[in-house]
Every structure is written in structure tokens, then in C-alpha cells.
Amino acid sequence: MxxxxxxxxxxxxxxxxxxxxxxxxxxxxxxxxxxxxxxxxxxxxxxxxxxxxxxxxxxxxxxxxxxxxxxxxxxxxxxxxxxxxxxxxxxxxxxxxxxxxxxxxxxxxxGTWEPDGYGVVAGTGSAGIRVRSGLVERSADGLGWLLGDVGSGFWIGHRVARAVVAALDGRTGPTALTALLLEDLGIPATGELVQSGRLESLRLATDALYRLRPVELSRFAPLAFAARDDATAKAILADAADALADLFTAIASPAVTGPLVLGGSILAQEGVVAESVAAAAAGRVTRMHQVxxxxxxxxxxxxxxxxxxxxxxxxxxxxxxxxxxx
The missing domain is CATH 3.30.420.40 (ATPase, nucleotide binding domain)
Structure with a gap:
């Protein structure tokens, strides 16, 4: 051969x-x-x-x-x-x-040679599959940034960007994510108002964010993990955790109890997101592997x-x- x-x-x-x-x-x-x-x-x-x-x-x-x-x-x-x-x-x-x-x-x-089990991936996008006899029997999400990819890097990064813009706009309270995002974009934090009555840092951040392709917002997902003790970041990660737990529930079946293989940068992070998926899978899978x-x-x-x-x-x-x- x-x-x-x-x-x-x-x-x-x-x-x-x-x-x-x-x-x-x-x-x-x-x-x-x-x-x-x-x-x-x-x-x-x-x-x-x-x-x-x-x-x-x-x-x-x-x-x-x-x-x-x-x-x-x-x-x-x-x-x-x-x-x-x-x-x-x-x-x-x-x-x-x-x-x-x-x-x-x-x-x-x-993560396994076994023919039955589950896979959940959360990187830039997110999706889950149920595998039986070596073939995909059921899949969920993987629908892209516009219609799905719940709990993914894009999903989290988009919410980070929106939270910072809202804080700079005065519509919400301050968040530790603001300094992190502005630093990532190379924008100085300033209280200076421009003629439109907005903060100069908001104007610059908005322009920079709109220059990115939507999927590139995933680069801001690590900021939520870096500021995980901040109330806004904590809420974003909690929502991502719930979304990915629901994703596993959507593919789960009592007839399949093999291993659960986890992939992607989001599920590689320690904390509430990976823990939530593990909790949703408890008693439904034989073991879990990270790849x-x-x-x-x-x-x-x-x-x-x-x-x-x-x-x-x-x-x-x-x-x-x-x-x-x-």
C-alpha cells in the first residue's frame, strides 16, 4: 500500500x-x-x-x-x-x-479511536456533533458569525467590543474591558470630546472596529478571560458558558454515552465556560478529552x-x- x-x-x-x-x-x-x-x-x-x-x-x-x-x-x-x-x-x-x-x-x-461519542468545538466559531459508528449522526450550530456560532471566539469578542463602545458612549457603567480593548487597538484613553459630542477614544475605536472583518472580532475574546473578575466580562463569559452548554444538550442522546472531545481556544481556557460544558455532559459521557x-x-x-x-x-x-x- x-x-x-x-x-x-x-x-x-x-x-x-x-x-x-x-x-x-x-x-x-x-x-x-x-x-x-x-x-x-x-x-x-x-x-x-x-x-x-x-x-x-x-x-x-x-x-x-x-x-x-x-x-x-x-x-x-x-x-x-x-x-x-x-x-x-x-x-x-x-x-x-x-x-x-x-x-x-x-x-x-x-481525542479517541472509539466510534461513538460527542465533539464540541469553540474557537473562532462553534459547533457540536454526535458521532455514531464513526459517522456524524447529529450536528448543531457551526452556522457562522451572522446566524450562530454561539459561545465562540467571535461571539465573545463581539460582545466585548459592544460592551466597551457602550461604556465609552455613557450608556453603561465603566468596565475593565475598556482599557484592554483600547490598548489592543492602539488607541489612547482620553476624556476629550470632539465636535459631535462624543469621546475621541470612542470615535477612534468605532472607526477601528468597523475596519475589521466581522470574524476578526474573535481576537478580542481573550480580553474577557483576562478581565474575568470584571462584572461585564463575567456576564459575557457566563452567557457563553450557557450557550455552549445548550449546544451540547442539543446533540446529546441517551443512546450515545461515549467520550466527549473538546476543541478550540475557548474551551481550552480554564474557568466557567469549559466547566459549564463539563457540567452539561456529566453522566452523559464516559470521559472528556481536550485536543x-x-x-x-x-x-x-x-x-x-x-x-x-x-x-x-x-x-x-x-x-x-x-x-x-x-
């Missing part, structure tokens, strides 16, 4: 791992954002190609030595056309079949697509050999 290539394509970075059919990871490489939804097809295909090429080049193998290529990414149907990436990969020498998989399923299988990304799961999915049975021994081999490469 030829070598396998697994890619975990995120909006910020792409990870690629070259492996053999036993689950031994041979090489690992990174590139920029490879998600076509957030980065565009041209940029995403370029970064996926760079990551794939980087993983193979470090071993002395040739792209033609690689067989199936599996890509885990958000926002793409597993039945979607792969024409946008097959051409660029073939131009680099990769001519094996390409398979798309859900990034949520890859995140789930980054940094979906790379291990993309490898698991690539092996299973190639007909390899991934049990505890193979899973441990994947985790151990990948850790040695990172």
Missing part, C-alpha cells in the same frame, strides 16, 4: 502529515490557512499544496509515492467537488484520489478510508509518532 497523506485545513494554518498504512507518522509540515471558505479557493489550494509538498520533501520521498489524500476542513460538504484542489496537487506531483472530511469529525477522532487541533483525527480518517482498522494500538502509534514530529 502506498503512503498516505492527511491534512487538517484550518482558517489560520494548515497541518499535513505523511504516514504509512500502520499509522506511523513519517513527516509533518505546516502552511498558512487552507480553508477555502475563509481564505478563498486560490489561497487555500496554494497553502494546502505547500503543506503537502513540505511533508513529503522532508523525507526524500516523491509526491508520486503518495496514494490517497484526505483533507479535513470546515464549511465543505464531504460530497463537494475536489476540482479546485486536485489540479494544483497534480501540478505538484500528487495524483492520488482526494477525499474531503468534516473538521469536526477530525477533531472528535483526535489542540484535528490532525490526529484526519490521520485516523485517512487510515479508515484506506480500509485500516484503527483501534487503541494504532491510535496510540499515531499519537506517539506525531508528537515526536511536532
Amino acid at each position: 502506498p503512503l498516505l497523506l492527511a491534512l487538517d485545513a484550518g482558517g489560520t494554518s494548515t497541518r499535513a502529515t505523511l504516514l504509512d498504512p500502520t499509522g506511523r507518522c513519517i513527516a509533518y509540515a505546516r502552511a498558512g490557512g487552507g480553508n477555502p471558505v475563509s481564505s478563498g479557493l486560490e489561497h487555500a489550494s496554494s497553502q494546502l499544496g505547500l503543506a503537502a509538498e513540505g511533508a513529503v520533501a522532508s523525507t526524500g520521498a516523491a509526491p508520486s509515492d503518495v496514494g490517497p489524500v484526505l483533507m479535513a476542513m470546515a464549511g465543505m460538504s464531504v460530497n463537494a467537488s475536489t476540482d479546485w484542489i486536485s489540479g494544483p496537487l497534480k501540478n505538484r506531483g500528487f495524483d492520488g484520489p482526494i477525499r474531503l472530511e468534516s473538521d469536526l469529525l477530525a477533531t472528535f477522532f483526535s 489542540p487541533d484535528g490532525m490526529v483525527g484526519a490521520i485516523v480518517l485517512s487510515l479508515r478510508a484506506a480500509g485500516v482498522d484503527v483501534g487503541p494500538e494504532v491510535f496510540d502509534r499515531i499519537v506517539t509518532s506525531l508528537a515526536a514530529l511536532r
Whole structure:
């Protein structure tokens, strides 16, 4: 059997791992954002190609030595056309079949080899899945910043920005978030009023915030955790905690009691948000795992697509050999 290539394509970075059919990871490489939804097809295909090429080049193998290529990414149907990436990969020498998989399923299988369980991710966006027999049986949210992504980095960051603007506008009381946000934006805190009768710092902050793409508001989510003792920040985090607990409840079923795998920067933070999800899952799951990304799961999915049975021994081999490469 030829070598396998697994890619975990995120909006910020792409990870690629070259492996053999036993689950031994041979090489690992990174590139920029490879998600076509957030980065565009041209940029995403370029970064996926760079990551794939980087993983193979470090071993002395040739792209033609690689067989199936599996890509885990958000926002793409597993039945979607792969024409946008097959051409660029073939131009680099990769001519094996390409398979798309859900990034949520890859995140789930980054924490367990077991076929049943749950995955909840809260990073820039948020979503949850129930997995049965290795397939997504139920999913919730992942609907994007406009319609969903409750409790996510965007969701929290948006509320931080709104809270600071309201405080500067005099519509609410002071909050520790104000100084943190203004510092992040490089805006001096001043009580000076401009001709419109507003604070100069409010005018500058408003202009700076409107220059950002909506999803970029997620960069302010860490401010809520940094000021978690502030009443406003505490309320924002409490609302996020409730929203993510409700997200788990939406996917939970008495028929599935496997592990719960948590992913994303928001759930990696200690405190009320992660604790709320854990409380909602108590008695419904066998255990919980926190994972940094979906790379291990993309490898698991690539092996299973190639007909390899991934049990505890193979899973441990994947985790151990990948850790040695990172």
C-alpha cells in the first residue's frame, strides 16, 4: 500500500502529515490557512499544496509515492467537488484520489479511536456533533458569525467590543474591558470630546472596529478571560458558558454515552465556560478529552478510508509518532 497523506485545513494554518498504512507518522509540515471558505479557493489550494509538498520533501520521498489524500476542513460538504484542489496537487506531483472530511469529525477522532461519542468545538466559531459508528449522526450550530456560532471566539469578542463602545458612549457603567480593548487597538484613553459630542477614544475605536472583518472580532475574546473578575466580562463569559452548554444538550442522546472531545481556544481556557460544558455532559459521557487541533483525527480518517482498522494500538502509534514530529 502506498503512503498516505492527511491534512487538517484550518482558517489560520494548515497541518499535513505523511504516514504509512500502520499509522506511523513519517513527516509533518505546516502552511498558512487552507480553508477555502475563509481564505478563498486560490489561497487555500496554494497553502494546502505547500503543506503537502513540505511533508513529503522532508523525507526524500516523491509526491508520486503518495496514494490517497484526505483533507479535513470546515464549511465543505464531504460530497463537494475536489476540482479546485486536485489540479494544483497534480501540478505538484500528487495524483492520488482526494477525499474531503468534516473538521469536526477530525477533531472528535483526535481525542479517541472509539466510534461513538460527542465533539464540541469553540474557537473562532462553534459547533457540536454526535458521532455514531464513526459517522456524524447529529450536528448543531457551526452556522457562522451572522446566524450562530454561539459561545465562540467571535461571539465573545463581539460582545466585548459592544460592551466597551457602550461604556465609552455613557450608556453603561465603566468596565475593565475598556482599557484592554483600547490598548489592543492602539488607541489612547482620553476624556476629550470632539465636535459631535462624543469621546475621541470612542470615535477612534468605532472607526477601528468597523475596519475589521466581522470574524476578526474573535481576537478580542481573550480580553474577557483576562478581565474575568470584571462584572461585564463575567456576564459575557457566563452567557457563553450557557450557550455552549445548550449546544451540547442539543446533540446529546441517551443512546450515545461515549467520550466527549473538546476543541478550540475557548474551551481550552480554564474557568466557567469549559466547566459549564463539563457540567452539561456529566453522566452523559464516559470521559472528556481536550485536543489542540484535528490532525490526529484526519490521520485516523485517512487510515479508515484506506480500509485500516484503527483501534487503541494504532491510535496510540499515531499519537506517539506525531508528537515526536511536532
